[in-house]
Amino acid sequence: MEFKLEDFTLGPTEEKLDRCKKDDLILIANFFDVTVPLNAKKKELKELLCIELHERGLFGKPGPTEGVELGAVAGIPAPLKNLPPQPGPSAEELQLTLRIKEVELKKQQLEVEAMHLRVRALEIERGASVSASPPTPRSAPQSPSPQPALMCTTLAKECMVSLLQCNLVGKAQEAKFSGPYVVERKLSETDYVVLTPDRKKKSRVCHINMLKEYVGRERSGLSPAVSPIVNHRNPKRASCEEVAKIIVNRYPQTFADFTEKGERLGCGHYSLPRSIKSRVEHVNQDNTTHRLRQTKRTRNEEDCSPNSNATPPKIVRCLVDSYGCINWQPVELPERETPASLEEKKHIMLRIFNSEGPGAVERPDVDDIMCLTYISQRQLINSCPSLSVAEIQEQWPFLFTLKGLSNHFYKLTGIYISERLGQALITKGRRIINYFSSQKLKWNLGIRTLIQQIESEGVLTNNKVGTAAILLMMKYYKEDKDSLFVLAGETSTRMSLEAESNLPSTPRLIMLGQSSMTATCWMVSAEGRVIVELDKENTFADAMSAFFGSFYVLNLEYQESVCATLELIQRFVVRINPEEGTKCTSKVGTSRKTGTTVKRKVVHINPHVTTFLQRLTEFEWRTSN
Incomplete structure (x- = not known):
């Protein structure tokens, strides 16, 4: 006779319990919320149910009638006679509860069957002809050779890697999967022997519900440059840069290099590769095998000499000439203009x-004509072979004035350099001074001495703030201030400087005064001659505008001896941040430590610049809280 849970709950008796199967007993236990072990035998289940139901007073009592509350059937004591009757669940609600219990149990059985089917399918894929062979009886001896249970990433051909659900600490309901572990062999359709070498019990028998397939990470999609960082203990810098590029592209707001104005610093992934490489070197600090590098190539002194790097005059223009420009060489003539009219x-x-x-x-008319003839000016400056600065000044003399350079720089880059430098040298200059003066004990003797000289000036004017900030940065980068500034007397003139002073060929800012901090008048020189004279009404920001703008207007490269300071002014102060290229392509430089001539690596952005900007940001963040 088919068992019906509803009939039993309406009139539970020991006779009905004796006729139940093991699955029926589990249904009854779930309905009455009786905790029983799933692996218990039928006799044990029956005894537990009898004891529990007797304690609740359900055996030996008639089933519910019209005057009996249905709540008593479920183990709830009936109300006392002298109390008013309490409203209990109706028969329809009780049947609905029974149906929900049956559906939940059926769902659990289907999940177990689905797990068995997945196991069978994976066994067939591995070539295990399980369906063709009869099931092995539980009492039969097991074969010593292991049989695979799941198809997944394996450590051995005949072993399966899986995750094991076990409770290490806490309650059984808080069990979590751990592993992966190797399945040694299969005992039955639901039981497997799993090797757990990192546990106290080196192997254990686990039910299939406690196992889950372990899927390894897919690495087939990695690019050739990324694969070495995954498979090698000490990847090269190119691999670290490739990984950093992927991370920055996916999470730009977190890992990209930005300026305080929210502008991306170059391509945005300059500091992250250094962090990754530093982490790799930290991990390998105790492993000398993975820290071995290739032997350095011996080189002769001629390889590093300036003459060996000498190149013939340019016959075509290159990327360094148009670096940071948006209108380097216009093509279309102004409206209603011809080459003859421009001439x-x-x-x-x-x-x-x-x-x-x-x-x-x-x-005003000179300003208008200079704007109209911008295309002619660029054609002359960009011509190949390139002309000297004197030849350009001879044909376009108004270009070598502060206003002419500033207007040309705006057409070339889209930046009003006088306004931007005038504001930034004051605000950012004070930040730089505060960064160094707040950490005096951190710096070397040269920086500490310069800080004392700056503090002895008292209240700093706007001119002194900009000068002090640049001098501090040159000390920080160990660059000689003579590579950027030329100090001359207050009464010096253009002709006396060109005749008496041996002006260098690379651009210099000539400061007229007793010291760099007290200078009140400035000039700009290039190729051994003064090219821009400023009035006494002009400020240090105006002088820096003419000096820095000449590098872009005249297609000049940064001199290697002061390239770090100039690039900091470019990226931090003027905020010109191209993604590629550089304004200093020299492959030979002077070592800041030894003073000897060494080979120099050309990079898109100077790592010393990004390091300083990162440290400045971290310092301001710490001190602002």
Whole structure:
């Protein structure tokens, strides 16, 4: 006779319990919330149920009638006679509860069957002809050779790697999967022997519900540059850069290099590769095998000499000339203009300059003509072979004034350099001074001495703030200030400087005064001659605008001896951040430690610049809290 849970709950008796099967007993236990072990035998289940139901007073009592509350059937004591009747669950609600219990149990049985089917399918894929062979009886001796149970990443051909669910600490309900472990052999359709070498019990028999397939990470999609960092204990820097690029592209707001204005610093992944490489070296610090590098190639002194790096004059322009520019070489002529009309305007400008001098640059018509003839100016500057600065100044004299350079720089890069430098040298200059003066004991003697000189000046004017900030950065980068500044007397003139002072060929900012901090007038020189003279009304920011703008307007490269400071001004102060290229392509430089000539690696961004910007940001974040 088929067992019905509803009939038993409405009239539970020991006779009905004796006729139940093991599955029926489990159903009854679930309904009455009786905790029983799943691996217990039928006799044990029956005894547990009898004891529990007797304690609840359900055996030996008639089933529910019209005057009996249905709640008593479920083990709830019936209400006392002298109390008013309490409303209990209706028969329809009780049947619905029974149905929910049956559906939940059926769901658990289907999940177990689905697990068995997946195991069978995986066994067939591995070539295990389980379906063709009869099931092995439990009492039969097991074969010593292991049989695979799941198809997954394996450590051996005949062994399966799986995760084991076990409770190490806490309650059984808090069990978590651990592993992976190797399945040694299969005992039955549901039981397997799992090797657990890292546990006290080296092997254990586990039910299939406690096992889960272990899936290893897919590495087939990695690029060739990323694979070495996964498979090698000491990957090269190129591999670290490839990984950093992937991380920055996926999480730019967290790992990319940004300026304080929210602009990406170059390509945005310069500091992260250094962090990854530092971590790799830290992990390998006690492992000399993985820290071995290739032997350094011996090189002769001629390899590092300046003459060996000498290159013939340019016959074509290269990327360094247009570095950071947005309108380096315009193609279209201005509206209603022809080459002949532009040439005529150039001659007009020459006549005005010869008659009125550099002061005529303030005339509105001169400003308009300089804007119209921008294409002619760029064609002359960008011509190959390149002309000297003197030849360019001879044809376009108004270009070598502060206003002419600033307007040309705006057309070239889209930046008003006088305004940006004027504001940034004050605000960011004070931040740099505060960064160094707040950590005096951290710096070397040269920086500490310079900080004392700056503090002895008292209240710093705007001119002194900018000068002090640049001098501190040059000390920080161990660069000689003579590579950027030339100090001359207050009464020096253009002709006396060109005649008496041996001006270098690379650009210099000439400071007229007793010291760099007290200078009140400035000039800019290049190729051994003064190219820009500034008035006494101009500020240090104006002088830096003319000096820094000349590198871009005249297609000049940063000198190697001061390239770090110039790149910091470019990226931090002026905020020109191209993703590729550099303004210093010299392959030979002077070592800051030994002073000898060494080979120099050309990179898109100077690592010393990014390191300083990162340290400055961290310092301001720490001190602001």
